[in-house]
Amino acid sequence: MTLFIKRGFAFLIDYVIVLIPTSVLILVFGLMKLILKILPFFNALSDYIRLSAIAFVMYVFYEVVFLMLFSKTIGKMILGLKIQRMDRQKLDFVTILLRSVAKIFSITGYFVWMTIINFLLVLGNNHHRSIHDLLAGTSVWKN
Numbered sequence: 001m002t003l004f005i006k007r008g009f010a011f012l013i014d015y016v017i018v019l020i021p022t023s024v025l026i027l028v029f030g031l032m033k034l035i036l037k038i039l040p041f042f043n044a045l046s047d048y049i050r051l052s053a054i055a056f057v058m059y060v061f062y063e064v065v066f067l068m069l070f071s072k073t074i075g076k077m078i079l080g081l082k083i084q085r086m087d088r089q090k091l092d093f094v095t096i097l098l099r100s101v102a103k104i105f106s107i108t109g110y111f112v113w114m115t116i117i118n119f120l121l122v123l124g125n126n127h128h129r130s131i132h133d134l135l136a137g138t139s140v141w142k143n
Contacts, residue, residue, distance in 0.1 A: 013075030
């Protein structure tokens, strides 16, 4: 249960860290929309889709960079956790990218049913592996 709680807090820390540059990008895109109203590209995109795309890209970028460099995000560093492949091999780019993209889809509000299943899955198995861990062949471990 402690690993589950630590994973939750690690995610919240990472979310706040990603939220700051995401907010800056949202501001920049908002200003661009005001200034460049004549371009149909900005008018065609709804605000929600545009903001979601920015957040998606920022979070995947953040996770990929930190997992490539440290096998953990800042939130996991703070809480003494790390990501490992189940076969104990070093994390590779494809595994990290697959895990990060799958994580976004399994925790966002677009797929509420996946978020619920993910939550129950992490609580219900011995290794506390989520959907994105199962797809990528990874798990979260204590340092």
